[in-house]
Amino acid sequence: MAENGTSVSIQDLSLSFGAVPVLHTLNLDVAEGEFIVLLGPSGCGKSTLLNCVAGLLDISEGRIFIKGKNVTWEEPKDRGIGMVFQSYALYPQMTVEKNLSFGLRVAGIPKDEIAKRIARAAEILQIEPLLQRKPAALSGGQRQRVAIGRALVRDVDVFLFDEPLSNLDAKLRSELRVEIKLLHRKLQNTMIYVTHDQIEAMTLADRIAVMKGGVIQQLDAPQTIYNRPVNRFVAGFLGSPAMNFIEGQLEGGTPAAFKTGDVSISLDRYAFDGAVNGSGACVLGIRPEHVVFGEAANSMPFATDAAVEIVEPMGSDTLVWTKLGGRNFSFRVEAEKTLRNGDPVRIGFDPARASLFDAQSGNRM
């Protein structure tokens, strides 16, 4: 990525609505051709950040560069961006073709060039049969395609998506998700994509920026974010079913150990972020799919006996709830395994796959 250079660079960006600060000295560099997903709960400032990049909001402080050019005070149309909105935002009284061409005609682009661009976009998005229809006569998925087409014909380097799939039903959403990914592979341009849906984020992103309260918590590749979350918020926000959190005590020494109730887990194999500094309250997080059960558990560095409490079949697999050190604890088994309430099970996991968080700050240890 480094060889490609930077496409969008956000430097020390702050934004307040009146007296309410929404973004706080935020920094983000997006490489050329990269697919960045801004992920976070609703109200955390994702759309606000995207609107700042688009130039739809005047920022309070900081600078924004696109393709090396300072665009902080440029009009949206001069920034070389195209944007796709959650509500599609098509012009309802115009046909699809007019929706695609209107901005270009206003910009004074020659007619044959407009026709060429529309033909190309329509082919890529397979909306050729829809060109003469009005938005009201389109389905949600078709509307969103047209909205993407409107960004496409602008021939820009950076695409901005603000929750483009949130108004669609689950099936369409997964279809269009794949199409957006294919589109990115084909166009190879920079995309910044806002969503609160972790599946979209995991499947689409080259890198995910997890946001909370106007601050980027972690910016990393999806696998890193998933396996090595920097704090408890990120760990809990990603993953479904959610990560198990077990509160307990860190006992220093060699090797260090995690104690909760009468259970002690050796942290011999755990890769601490820094040096282990003494003892203290902490939280151990382990994802349900990293827990093994039955015979296999015995080969794990940590294993214990437990009893099945609740079984939740989810089709492709089954979530089993039990107790560890007196706390609720879930693990995932294949759907074929038949476990019943009250069955004794042996469960185990490798602490190397776990995450340890400081109880106070929530930061990874």
Place this chain on the structure above:
Amino acid sequence: MQKSWRRRFHLPAVIGTIPMILVAVGVFVIGIGFSVLWSFTSSKLFPTYDFVGLAQYRRLWADSRWLVSVNNIWFFGLMSITCNMVFGYLLAVFMDQRIRQEDLFRSIFLYPFAMSLIVTGLVWQWVLDPNLGLQEALRNLGWSSFSFAPLVDANTAIYALVVAGIWQGSGVTMAILLAGLRGVDEEIWKAAKVDGIPTWRTHLSIVAPMMKGAFATAFVLQCVSVVRVYDLVIAMTGGGPGIATSMPAVYVIQLITVRQNVGQGMAAATMMLLPVLVVLAFSGIVIWRRNRLGGAEA
């Protein structure tokens, strides 16, 4: 068949609305029916049933006072509706900027509409009266050559009416159009901005077409108030100077009460009904076509 009839006409609802239906049928249909009927008679002070065919209509269209009235209403209507729409839209755009004293401004703009036209008309009359209002005030301040008395000049009185009509009507238009404007999704504005479409162009080509319904509502309301314009004229000019600002509604009332010519008055009233019917028929066709198209699309 029986069942669908029952479902559509719920008995208590029918009973409950019977008084309303009776009033509507009695007052409107019967009233209009008799107006039309008497317009074909030679009724003078009181209605009679001495039918004279179209004689009253011929006399009506030969009456210069009626011709002036018709001319006036066209002029007044075109001017005030056009200006009301333009001002109303501009005011709505202004109000949509999330200004701080929105409620205050809304009250100010709607105030003329809320007041009786007789009152606002009188206020206008006083302001424009050469001996009481603006002219006298400025002359008292020392500008002795100042002359501004539009109401007493036959050439300008109609303009004064138009201005008062705009003052009275643009507030409501603003309120209706503002509601329409607020209904436009904010993301449409953002999309247009990313597309590089200038604000005025966005209004003209994207937002205004989305507000067809609001414009139609405002337009129909204005048409109706133009056809009925009576109290404004009575309060400000009484139809004068001379017959310069006479309007059809004023003409009808004067024929019946002053000139005691019910037959010709009814002929004039029937003529006033025609444009209303045309507007109603037109809007009916538009709605019917939209329903049909909507059904075909869905």
